[in-house]
Amino acid sequence: MALAPGLRDPVHDAQRVFRAVMDALARPGRVQALTLTLSPPAPLTPELAALALTLADADAPLWLDAPLSASPEVAAFLRFHTGAPVVADPGQAAFALVSDPARCPDFAEFAQGTPAYPDRSATLVLALDRLGEDGRLVLEGPGIRGRAHLSAAPLPPDCAARLAANHARFPLGIDLLLAAPGRLAGLPRSTRVTEA
Template sequence: TPLWLDGPLAAAPDVAAWLAFHTGARIGAAPSQAAFALVADAAALPDLAVFAQGTDVYPDRSTTLIVQVEALSGAAARLRLAGPGISGHATLSITGLPADIVDRLAANHALFPRGIDLVLAGPEGVAALPRTTRVTLSEA
């Protein structure tokens, strides 16, 4: 499985060695070739377009991003989530993502069935934002 590491993770040689030993994953230099990407610096999240987007025929050939965030609560802006698997809507407040994340995720959603899936890991747990999720700013 091709794996891409962001700058802080790639700069720590023990990370790549541990991942390669325990998972057998190939660590790659190109995010567009990665099945999974690990991002430790969420504020410096690369443009989602640099990752594999899949195709209309093979949407599963896209990159899944696993992003470490400061917290899954406490942010000034609350995100409103809607889509498959969500009854009505849900809200989420994520600390540490770039200010333009709502616009990035809207552009990603518009690519469906192509696009990336996002897994956010914080001290409180994990939240997944698949490409099918519509993300907007919550009014309340």
């Protein structure tokens, strides 16, 4: 099977994707538009592929969840376009691509950073079906004026508790990017998440 092409315009497409990611993390709960022309091999979604191609490289290893690592085409696509090592140990990854968020491993299995270097921690990218600025998740913290609301599905069943535990470890912890078709939101570790 022929390798699917990467970003059509690597310089400017990557810049646009990065700005969407930057705005998503700087303004948690604000959903950013992310429209792409990528058609990566399934089950890798265009959004997950775009984020990996924009941010991963030889210095930033990728971890793939079970459905993604079951597809040799996905690994070949990511290796060719990013040059990033694909690691089996979640603790070694800079970015984790999760196509089945309902079965996402515990956040504590990923790199949390150290007290002196909390930045040496993972960013998880979850492929969702739906993402909206209304819903049961209530967000507070840096980047949010007052409160924000977020609806996102599917998520791990105990997601609010996991996010609370992640926030409690601040400044250690992981950061989440939620990527639904054409839409992106961020949940950095600094955000307090509760369920209304």
